[in-house]
Amino acid sequence: MSTVMTPDTNETVQPESALRFDLAAIARWVQPEERVLDLGCGDGALLAYLSATKRVVGYGIENDVNRVIACLDRGVNVIQSNLDQGLAGFEDGFFDRVIMSQALQAMHNTQGILQEMLRVGREAVVSFPNFAFWKHRKSILEGWMPVSESLPHQWFNTPNIRFFTVADFTTLCDLLDIEILEWMGFDDRHQPLPPDADLNFLATLAIARLARR
Amino acid sequence: MAVRSVGVVSPQRMVFDEPLRLKSGGVLPRYELVYETYGELNAAKTNAVLVCHALSGSHHVAGYYEDDPKNIGWWDNFVGPGKPLDTRKFFVIGVNNLGGCYGSTGPKSIDPETGEPYGSRFPFVTVEDWVEAQARLADRLGISEFAAVIGGSLGGMQALSWALQYPERVRHVLAIATAPKLSAQNIAFNEVARQAILTDPDFHGGDYYRYGVVPKRGLMLARMIGHITYLSDDAMAEKFGRALKHGAFRYSYDVEFEIESYLRYQGEKFSRYFDANTYLLTTRALDYYDPAAEYGGDLAQAFARAQARFFVLSFSTDWRFSPARSREIVSALVHSEKPVSYLEIESKAGHDSFLLEHPHYHAAVRAYLNQVAV
Numbered sequence: 001m002s003t004v005m006t007p008d009t010n011e012t013v014q015p016e017s018a019l020r021f022d023l024a025a026i027a028r029w030v031q032p033e034e035r036v037l038d039l040g041c042g043d044g045a046l047l048a049y050l051s052a053t054k055r056v057v058g059y060g061i062e063n064d065v066n067r068v069i070a071c072l073d074r075g076v077n078v079i080q081s082n083l084d085q086g087l088a089g090f091e092d093g094f095f096d097r098v099i100m101s102q103a104l105q106a107m108h109n110t111q112g113i114l115q116e117m118l119r120v121g122r123e124a125v126v127s128f129p130n131f132a133f134w135k136h137r138k139s140i141l142e143g144w145m146p147v148s149e150s151l152p153h154q155w156f157n158t159p160n161i162r163f164f165t166v167a168d169f170t171t172l173c174d175l176l177d178i179e180i181l182e183w184m185g186f187d188d189r190h191q192p193l194p195p196d197a198d199l200n201f202l203a204t205l206a207i208a209r210l211a212r213r
Numbered sequence: 214m215a216v217r218s219v220g221v222v223s224p225q226r227m228v229f230d231e232p233l234r235l236k237s238g239g240v241l242p243r244y245e246l247v248y249e250t251y252g253e254l255n256a257a258k259t260n261a262v263l264v265c266h267a268l269s270g271s272h273h274v275a276g277y278y279e280d281d282p283k284n285i286g287w288w289d290n291f292v293g294p295g296k297p298l299d300t301r302k303f304f305v306i307g308v309n310n311l312g313g314c315y316g317s318t319g320p321k322s323i324d325p326e327t328g329e330p331y332g333s334r335f336p337f338v339t340v341e342d343w344v345e346a347q348a349r350l351a352d353r354l355g356i357s358e359f360a361a362v363i364g365g366s367l368g369g370m371q372a373l374s375w376a377l378q379y380p381e382r383v384r385h386v387l388a389i390a391t392a393p394k395l396s397a398q399n400i401a402f403n404e405v406a407r408q409a410i411l412t413d414p415d416f417h418g419g420d421y422y423r424y425g426v427v428p429k430r431g432l433m434l435a436r437m438i439g440h441i442t443y444l445s446d447d448a449m450a451e452k453f454g455r456a457l458k459h460g461a462f463r464y465s466y467d468v469e470f471e472i473e474s475y476l477r478y479q480g481e482k483f484s485r486y487f488d489a490n491t492y493l494l495t496t497r498a499l500d501y502y503d504p505a506a507e508y509g510g511d512l513a514q515a516f517a518r519a520q521a522r523f524f525v526l527s528f529s530t531d532w533r534f535s536p537a538r539s540r541e542i543v544s545a546l547v548h549s550e551k552p553v554s555y556l557e558i559e560s561k562a563g564h565d566s567f568l569l570e571h572p573h574y575h576a577a578v579r580a581y582l583n584q585v586a587v
Binding site: 059068069070072073075076078079080089090094 | 524540543544547548550552553554555556557558559573576577580581583584
């Protein structure tokens with residue numbers, strides 16, 4: 001296993017196989033030396049990987065102080081901010097790519113943040129759990145709120161406040177004049193679905209690449 | 214290993230004979246800097262960290278003196294073995310700035326030309342001048358590059374200035390509870406403090422040394438004003454509220470409320486050891502600091518030449534240098550594509566927070582410095 005040293009820090013970088021499967025998928029869309037903003041960047045794993053392997057100029061946004069500290073610990077640029085207050089302070093069109101992985105469903109200001117992402121970024125990437133995945137539908141039919149790997153919480157302790165599907169998201173993008181350039185979907189064994197698959201039925205996790213129309 | 218103090222320390226002194234040309238146009242033909250160091254400089258000289266002090270700070274950052282064990286460094290909770298700025302890894306330097314009153318050449322030092330204290334003849338010094346003098350000290354210590362320059366408040370301004378004046382000599386900047394320039398409100402508070410000193414009958418135009426007096430009342434008032442701005446409304450409410458000194462009103466202008474007692478005590482204590490001219494010079498250095506000025510106010514452009522990585526920290530209840538001021542720095546750094554991290558610490562203690570122990574604050578600095586290669 002080869003590791004890469006990032007400049008000026010002690011951080012050693014893990015290979016792609018060590019990244020969470022959805023982050024590895026997102027990373028494949030990122031071109032070398034892009035300017036990347038990662039919203040809700042968690043412990044900074046994706047950005048650490050991207051700066052080491054693709055030399056991106058990357059910044060993470062994270063509100064939770066312990067996750068901010070985790071980013072600092074691995075030498076990732078992290079800016080603490082509450083995303084529900086938008087991306088004030090970032091210039092229009094400054095970033096090549098603005099990423100939000102599995103966080104949109106926990107945001108109050110859903111429409112605002114999508115528009116902000118495409119204000120400061122040329123392209124946006126959004127990943128989210130698909131509530132219409134067939135096993136989730138089955139669970140509802142049987143009378144229970146779905147609990148799965150992509151929806152790991154019980155109804156009474158979930159941080160998620162927006163419950164939406166691939167179809168719902170498509171409709172919202174249309175409403176906001178956002179073009180969906182590309183979809184990726186994954187089944188519950190983390191396997192990518194074929195491009196022509198019915199993602200709304202088969203994907204437990206969906207990732208969309210977006211641009212302003 | 215347990216967290217502990219750096220222990221007994223002793224100040225050192227360096228004499229500089231090469232004249233220092235100041236931003237104000239003044240010149241110091243010869244000057245001395247007093248400094249302290251903690252930890253060991255490694256063989257490659259890559260682990261040096263400079264700590265810059267704020268308005269009333271000094272070179273005595275950590276540890277204590279053998280003959281004065283109660284005189285503990287002003288940032289002792291931050292610097293030492295196992296502390297956020299860990300002296301087992303880093304060689305830490307604290308310097309008393311020029312114009313200071315703790316041993317470096319300042320207004321109360323003897324002017325070799327007259328044989329008397331400089332007093333009113335001491336030239337105006339700026340943040341940039343301090344950085345220049347610190348750089349010369351680094352030269353003499355054989356340190357060509359700092360692993361990090363760290364400072365809070367006015368110290369944070371020096372840390373930022375380092376990255377602009379000597380981009381190739383600083384790898385990391387930690388700018389804590391600071392601002393890219395003072396606001397009108399900040400300058401206004403400074404001006405009230407200065408007027409208190411300047412109008413004190415014992416000030417004698419700055420040459421009070423000659424008369425064997427000090428403008429004690431002015432300096433006390435200046436410090437009282439300062440203290441109000443260092444604390445948050447919440448912290449004052451919690452610490453003092455409307456608590457009375459004597460349990461009931463006495464209908465007098467003597468101390469009625471505990472907050473008055475606190476401010477008078479702090480002001481009086483300060484006026485016994487701090488030099489009024491140093492206070493004037495230092496508040497002016499704060500007022501003058503504005504690295505964006507020569508770029509038409511464009512801070513991002515000012516930062517363009519920086520090569521360091523930055524970590525900017527603010528405190529939620531700091532209204533002297535509020536989180537919004539730190540975010541101005543962060544935005545400008547992002548706009549010039551500089552590596553920067555930012556954290557706003559939830560703290561009740563206002564501007565003073567940067568000097569206090571706080572678990573998230575210290576954990577964040579520890580984490581950041583942990584990944585700094587030496």
